Amino acid sequence: MKTKKRIRKFFPLDFYGADRGWRFVIRAYSTSEVFDALMWRSYLSVRRQDFNLLHLAIETFSYESDYSEGHVAEISGSHGALMRVKMLGPVVEVSALNNAYLEKQRECAELCPVA
Template sequence: MKINKRIRKFFPLDFYGEDRGWRFVIRAHNTSEVLDALMWRSFLSVRRQDFNLLHLAVETFSYENDYSEGRIAEVSGSHGAMMRVKMLGPVVNVSALNQAYLEKQAAAQALCSLA
């Protein structure tokens, strides 16, 4: 008896990252982008300010952020009440991040050649 297995499509794959409570998604569309997506998630979790993810985003997702008691006093002035804030996070394709990185490197090379 022959068993036919279905090949399920797993793509696009989303990799969630977080930097100080701010969340984002890196989306891989094929197998060659998976390692790049993991690398970008790690890099952007530490150095999010290097790339404008909102500018590169193809869509957004919503999530709720719970603030701890130490930050509640700073944000709302309430005394000990839990505060949930609805936020939007960007979804960025790996290809867009790779392109932005190449453009940034080309601009740096152009500045170095002028000097």
């Protein structure tokens, strides 16, 4: 008796990145998007301000962060304690980032014509 092998799907894959305590997720839906997701995670970890991830996000995830990032939080009665804050991070698709990049390049080409 032959049994059918169940094919497991591992997609979508989420790649977590961070920039100065602010976290985000880049989501890949196919094997062709994995390399792009890794590239975007690296790029956005350094230059997050180049793209509005909150505008491109399809959903959010929650995480806890040290608001003071190693500095002493000066809250009444808790001198010397780190303040932990629950925050929301955006989940962005690779295709949305690729489209935003192409749009940005198109705008730059229109505004900065080469003589």
